[in-house]
Amino acid sequence: MAADAKRPDGGRTPLVQLRGLTKSFGPVVAVRPLDLDIYAGDFFALLGPSGCGKTTLLRMIGGFTEPSGGTIAIDGVDVTRLGPEKRPTNMVFQGYGLFPHMTVRQNIGYGLRLARVAVAERAGRVERIMDLVRIAELAERRPDALSGGQAQRVALARALVMEPRVLLLDEPLAALDLKLRKQMQEELRRIHRQIGGTFVFVTHDQGEAMGLANRIAVMEAGSCVQEGGPEEIYRQPKTRFVSSFIGEANVLAGERRAGVVTLGAGAGFAEAGADGTVSVVVRPEDVRLDPGADAEIRLDGRLEDVVFLGPYTRYRVVLDSGEEVVVHAGDAAGQAVGERVAVGWRRDRQRLVQGS
Amino acid sequence: MRPRQAAMLAPAAAVFAVLFVAPFAFLFVVSFWRVKTFKLRPDFTFDNYADTFTKYLEPLVFTMAIGFAIATLTTALAFAFAYVIRFKAGRHGNALLVVTLVTLFGGYLVKIYAWKTILGTEGILNSALLALGLVREPLTIFIYNPGAVVVTLTHFLLPLAVLPIYGSLRGVRDITLEAARDLGARPARVFLDVVLPQCLPGVTAAFAFCFLIAAGDYVTPRYVGGPYTSMIGNFIEGQFSLKFDWPSGAAMAFTMLGACLACVAVSRALLGLARPR
Numbered sequence: 001m002a003a004d005a006k007r008p009d010g011g012r013t014p015l016v017q018l019r020g021l022t023k024s025f026g027p028v029v030a031v032r033p034l035d036l037d038i039y040a041g042d043f044f045a046l047l048g049p050s051g052c053g054k055t056t057l058l059r060m061i062g063g064f065t066e067p068s069g070g071t072i073a074i075d076g077v078d079v080t081r082l083g084p085e086k087r088p089t090n091m092v093f094q095g096y097g098l099f100p101h102m103t104v105r106q107n108i109g110y111g112l113r114l115a116r117v118a119v120a121e122r123a124g125r126v127e128r129i130m131d132l133v134r135i136a137e138l139a140e141r142r143p144d145a146l147s148g149g150q151a152q153r154v155a156l157a158r159a160l161v162m163e164p165r166v167l168l169l170d171e172p173l174a175a176l177d178l179k180l181r182k183q184m185q186e187e188l189r190r191i192h193r194q195i196g197g198t199f200v201f202v203t204h205d206q207g208e209a210m211g212l213a214n215r216i217a218v219m220e221a222g223s224c225v226q227e228g229g230p231e232e233i234y235r236q237p238k239t240r241f242v243s244s245f246i247g248e249a250n251v252l253a254g255e256r257r258a259g260v261v262t263l264g265a266g267a268g269f270a271e272a273g274a275d276g277t278v279s280v281v282v283r284p285e286d287v288r289l290d291p292g293a294d295a296e297i298r299l300d301g302r303l304e305d306v307v308f309l310g311p312y313t314r315y316r317v318v319l320d321s322g323e324e325v326v327v328h329a330g331d332a333a334g335q336a337v338g339e340r341v342a343v344g345w346r347r348d349r350q351r352l353v354q355g356s
Numbered sequence: 357m358r359p360r361q362a363a364m365l366a367p368a369a370a371v372f373a374v375l376f377v378a379p380f381a382f383l384f385v386v387s388f389w390r391v392k393t394f395k396l397r398p399d400f401t402f403d404n405y406a407d408t409f410t411k412y413l414e415p416l417v418f419t420m421a422i423g424f425a426i427a428t429l430t431t432a433l434a435f436a437f438a439y440v441i442r443f444k445a446g447r448h449g450n451a452l453l454v455v456t457l458v459t460l461f462g463g464y465l466v467k468i469y470a471w472k473t474i475l476g477t478e479g480i481l482n483s484a485l486l487a488l489g490l491v492r493e494p495l496t497i498f499i500y501n502p503g504a505v506v507v508t509l510t511h512f513l514l515p516l517a518v519l520p521i522y523g524s525l526r527g528v529r530d531i532t533l534e535a536a537r538d539l540g541a542r543p544a545r546v547f548l549d550v551v552l553p554q555c556l557p558g559v560t561a562a563f564a565f566c567f568l569i570a571a572g573d574y575v576t577p578r579y580v581g582g583p584y585t586s587m588i589g590n591f592i593e594g595q596f597s598l599k600f601d602w603p604s605g606a607a608m609a610f611t612m613l614g615a616c617l618a619c620v621a622v623s624r625a626l627l628g629l630a631r632p633r
Contacts, residue, residue, distance in 0.1 A: 064534055084538045091538045097531035101553045110549070111539030162539065 013076065015040040015198055016061065016166055021070035023056050030056040032222040033070060038166070038215070043192050044200045045209035048219030049245070054202045055094075055170060057219070061200065062091045062168050075165055090159035094170040096151045098143035104154050105130075105139040111162045129161040132191060149180045153187075160195070169201035173208060185211050206246050210234070218242050234283075240353050243281040250287065250325045252280045261352065265321040267297045271352060281351040284328040289315060289335065291344025298344040301325065303335050317343050387606035394600050404607030412591055412608060419588040420615055422502055423571030427623075430510045430566045431559060434517035439551075441518075442525040453522065456515045464512060468579045471508040475499040475580065500582025508580050509570050516569075517562040524558025525551075560627055564620045571616050588612050 014037035023031040031053040038044045046054040059065040061072060063084035071080045079087050090111075099107050105126060112122040130136045133153045143151060152172065159167055172188070173181045189212060192199055203209050209216050210230045217227040218241075226238045237243035240251055254263040256278050262268040263280060280297075291298055301319040315327040315335075325343050335341055390399045408416070437456070441449040462470075474480045475498035482494040498504065528551055536550045552559075574589030581587075588608065595605030 062538065064538075084534070085540045085542060089538075091535070093531050093535060095529070095531050097529065097535035099532055099535070099550060099554075110536070114540040114545065158535075158539070 012039065014038055015042075015075060016200070017071075017073040018057075018061070019071045019073075021057070021060060021072060022068050023053070023060060023065060024068045029222050031060070031067075034222075034224050036217060036224060036227065038198065038200060040198050041196060042198055042200075042215050043189075043213050044198070045213035045216045046200065046202045046219060047206060047209040047216050047245075048204065050204055052219040053222040054204075054219050058091075058168055058170055058200065058202045061166070062089050063087045064091075088165035089168055090162045090164035091168040091170065092152075092155045092159050092172055094172075094174060096143075096155040098146075098151060098154055098158070100143050103140050103142055104135065104146070107143070107154060108158045108161050111158065115162075125161055129157045132160070132194065133157045133187070148175055148177075149184065152176065152184060156188075156191075160191070160197075163197075165198065167197055167199045169199060171202055171204070174203075174205075181208075188212060210246070218245060220245075235351075237281060237351060238353065240279050240281065240355070243351065243353070248284050248326060250282050250284065252282075252323055252325075254278050254280055263297075263299070263321075265299045265319045265323055267299055269296060269347060273352070274354070277355055279353050279355065281353060282345050282349060284314070284326040285312070286349035287325060287327045287343050287345045289317075289327055289329060289341055289343060291342060294346055295344030296347040297350065298342055299325070300340065300342050303337055303339050303341045306335075306337055317341060319343075383602075383606040384610060386602050387610055389603045391601050391603055396602060404603045405611060407604060408608045408611045412588060415586055415588045415591055416612065416615060419571050419612070420619055422505065422587065423567050423616070424619060424623075426506050426509045426513065426570040427563050427567035429506065430513045430517050430570075431521075431563045433510070434514055434521050434562055435559065437514075438518050438522035438525050441522055442528070443530075456518050460515045465575070467512050468508055468576055471504065471511065471580055472499065475504055475507070499580055500585070502581065502585050504580040504582075505577050505585055505587075508576050509573060512576075513566045513569060517566050520558045520561045520565070521555065522558075524555035528554045556627060560624050563623055563627070567620060567623070568616055571612070571619075 016036075016038035018034060018036040020033045020035065021031060022029070022033045034057070046057055048054045056065055060067050063079070063082055063086070067080060071078055073079065074088055084091070099110065102110065108129060109122055109126045112125060117125070127136070130139060133156055135150060135153045135157060138146065138150055138154070143154070146154065152175070156169075156172075173184050176184060185208065188199075201212065214229060215227065216230055216233050217224045218233060219225065220239075220241050226233055226242050228236075233242065234246055237246060237249070243249040244251060252263050252265055254261050254277075256262075256271070256273055256275055258275070259272045260268060260270050261278060261280070288295060299319050301317040303315060304318045304324075305314075305316040307314045312328045312330050315329065317325045317327060319325060327343060386396065387404055388400050388402070390397050390401060390403070437452075441452045445452055472479070476482070477494045477496060477499070479498070481498055482491075485491045486494065532550055532554070533546050536546045541549060571587070572589055574587060574593050577585050577587045577590060589612075592605050592608045592612070595601045595608060
């Protein structure tokens, strides 16, 4: 997470610029007018629940779906009206889309053949990319003789061999089992480091987005609700949706009157801002059971459940207001289920978001 | 093979053996016999085959040619139709498919008579032309020629060709077409490199099917082909029914079978060129 919030390239112009990009399918708006910049070298995640428009957005960048409005520029060139065959992008499809009638080698070499790359050079590039993604021994197989993980690598190689300015990946790991997914995540990071390209991928898995990307755009109902580095998005979620979608979060309802926030659960504190409903967001690892004196916010409740999870223990506390607070604590405290307990946290650990 | 599987195969195998293999083998043997005063005499002579090539070479070649033309035309039309159903028609595709299947219910002879009614001297086509004042007297060019046979058989075979092609096109995933475009393929290349090779088995099957049925037909030429359009099937039928010369008929039938299989093999090889290199 070292490079998190920092732009990899200072003030240069973005490689991909989306301006007012929107897409409607009949009366259904899949993507609301949206601006987004993706810089060269980014490993960029479009993250959101299913149906949020992230795949439509990716397909518009790739040229598979025509936008209803707005523009897409890649490398300063407007590509909005160009088909996928004319864009400097290549896509790794969710279902891989390997050509079943071609061997692995033919699949990977197909794009170069179309581009009329000389036979010797083509063979060399295919060979190198197969080494990079570690599938050299599969070269003569047909796609139906590949496992899911292998097919994934072939699809990746087939796109990478074209040396695209932007590599697009549609839920690249969704079809793999957990172990393979972890392994492919590491592979993707290694490949990205090794070739230094620009990767844009779609995922509904926040762990995958955090684990791979240096920039994340969180999407909800066709809009990009927050864009930033993983740590920024985790620490400073702009909306309640973002806070609960990225990692686990406790969200408590409150109200602000004349600069004083009163939580429904009891505690209050001063924080300037507009009057109205607010939500306080606090991460389970920032909440303490039996908080010390440094915890400015303190609430009382009853311990409902304790689960030992190895690195930490998960406590579920039901407050007197009926709201729930989850606490992750490293050191096992002595409390038993059913006992009355106090929870608390430091004010600099919480986030206040407008609305409920 | 387990006894259970053998038991399941047995009924079909018995039917196949009794109704196909046995008569087939018998006719093959007979093709080397002779006939004397309308009686079969066992023998071992190649005269019947020699006669086939000397006396019936012209109808044989004509039959192969017209079969090839019909199969090519039908497969092309069927492909276009199946392609539209699969890729362009969206949710109307199923309706088109049902229409295709419904035309199968109209029998073979019904279709032949329908075309007689359309193409005949006093048929629908001529009536229309007369009514429109485009011609002053009925045209005779529509019927009783090879063209009428091609039209009739193509119409009859079309749904039978659409089905296998559609079946194989259904196995072509849209995502493979998108992947090809993504890698830089223009529409024509997508078709040649990705669609066609993937549905080749269906296309080959449709072509072989149409060719074999068209080349083996002898009813259509009799009704719409006129006196000068006789296919080899008409002559074979004559050998069996009029001349009672089974050995000649059998030899002609086996010669034709060989020619047909050779044509299909050549066509398959030609279509096979569409495979990727």
